[in-house]
Amino acid sequence: MLETLANAPRDYSWGSPTAIPELQGRTPTGTPEAEVWFGDHPGSPAILGDGRTLADARTHAGEPPLPFLLKILAASSSLSIQAHPDLAQAKAGYAAEEAAGVPRDAAERVYRDDNHKPEIIVALSERFRALVGLRPVADTDRLLAGLGEASGVMRLRHELTAAAPADALRAVIEAVLSGRADDIVTDVSAAIRDADVPGFEEEIDVLRAIVRDFPGDAGIVVALLMNLVVLRAGEAVFAPAGVLHAYQDGLGVELMAASDNVLRGGLTPKHIDVPELMRIVDTEPADAPVLAPRGDEEAGEVFDAGVPDFLLTRHRMTGTSRKIALEGPAIVLATAGAVSVAGDEQRVDLVSGAAAYAQGEDSLTVEGVGVVYIAQPGRRR
Numbered sequence: 001m002l003e004t005l006a007n008a009p010r011d012y013s014w015g016s017p018t019a020i021p022e023l024q025g026r027t028p029t030g031t032p033e034a035e036v037w038f039g040d041h042p043g044s045p046a047i048l049g050d051g052r053t054l055a056d057a058r059t060h061a062g063e064p065p066l067p068f069l070l071k072i073l074a075a076s077s078s079l080s081i082q083a084h085p086d087l088a089q090a091k092a093g094y095a096a097e098e099a100a101g102v103p104r105d106a107a108e109r110v111y112r113d114d115n116h117k118p119e120i121i122v123a124l125s126e127r128f129r130a131l132v133g134l135r136p137v138a139d140t141d142r143l144l145a146g147l148g149e150a151s152g153v154m155r156l157r158h159e160l161t162a163a164a165p166a167d168a169l170r171a172v173i174e175a176v177l178s179g180r181a182d183d184i185v186t187d188v189s190a191a192i193r194d195a196d197v198p199g200f201e202e203e204i205d206v207l208r209a210i211v212r213d214f215p216g217d218a219g220i221v222v223a224l225l226m227n228l229v230v231l232r233a234g235e236a237v238f239a240p241a242g243v244l245h246a247y248q249d250g251l252g253v254e255l256m257a258a259s260d261n262v263l264r265g266g267l268t269p270k271h272i273d274v275p276e277l278m279r280i281v282d283t284e285p286a287d288a289p290v291l292a293p294r295g296d297e298e299a300g301e302v303f304d305a306g307v308p309d310f311l312l313t314r315h316r317m318t319g320t321s322r323k324i325a326l327e328g329p330a331i332v333l334a335t336a337g338a339v340s341v342a343g344d345e346q347r348v349d350l351v352s353g354a355a356a357y358a359q360g361e362d363s364l365t366v367e368g369v370g371v372v373y374i375a376q377p378g379r380r381r
Helices: 020-024 055-059 085-101 137-145 149-159 165-177 182-193 201-214 218-222 276-280
Strands: 002-006 037-038 068-075 117-123 125-134 226-230 236-239 245-257 294-296 299-303 311-325 330-342 347-351 355-358 363-377
Touching: 002 330, 020 068, 020 245, 055 236, 068 330, 068 363, 117 125, 117 201, 117 226, 117 294, 117 299, 117 311, 125 201, 125 236, 137 165, 137 218, 149 165, 149 182, 165 182, 165 218, 165 276, 182 201, 182 218, 201 218, 201 226, 218 226, 245 299, 347 355
Parallel strands: none
Antiparallel strands: 002 355, 037 068, 068 245, 117 236, 117 245, 125 226, 125 245, 294 299, 299 311, 311 363, 330 347, 330 355, 330 363
16 A cells, blocks of 8 residues: 555644645745644544545554654754653553542543653754753853852852752752742843843843743753753754653654653743653763764665664665665655655655655655655554
């Protein structure tokens, strides 16, 4: 089976009004277009060429839900700061909320399913900025040294050196999100508005936008503690379980395990379960987990996050034909040019921003000039 796959964009407020329309070669609607989901997730199942949802088609064929969800994501302002549980945490949290009778659509519900949600994003735009993981404390102290000597700034510097780095970061994040450090939020926000810190120009630019868009939000301080990653087109970053992250701006291809379990850590009006976030979050400072592809442009580049749920490959087509082996159901997404994709019996043509779904195919043959991403289940280890 090989069918075209399409979906309507999600209009989240942080979305870009122009990036996805430009990718797909159509006129912008004037409203934010944040994400297009290509998968069978019940939150927004994609539509096959015959009019059925992918979820209905897989159910009718006796297939289980896909283990992954592929998206086009376009941000023009910060998403919420968030972390996701590992598989054991998700199963335990889901079982506990089910036993407690918390409705699955309740605003305070944290675990809406029993799955984990590792994710990767590959930049399509020339720049894609993201906050991922916690910066080494010594580097954060250098940034704070450029924010002046207001009492809240000085308190934050003191708190970050009052214990081992991971413990100090955990204590600060818990304090600001619990409302016990409003002076830090206020004074840091005021200092960021007028800051000029050599060596941290890009970070200050991001933080200034966050202060503007989320005045008074405790997540401002959490964001200040995080690594800023500036991806160039074709580069990727991985957000494993427990790692705080918040995409800032840019267009990308995102691939994740099929889950809706989100623990939020600021920059959102949505529910923040501080105790549960602190239970699952990883506060060990480290460089952001940038994910380099394996392979080459001739055979295809592989973005392998080391999880069984998904694997992403990129194929830069230059007019030749390429046969690509599959290890299960797959979604093909074109992000540039025009290509044809053929299975055993069917063939579909894809232009930039268009997708196809393959089921029961051992391989696909791709021809044309352009770039395609293929999502499929990960390799079992």
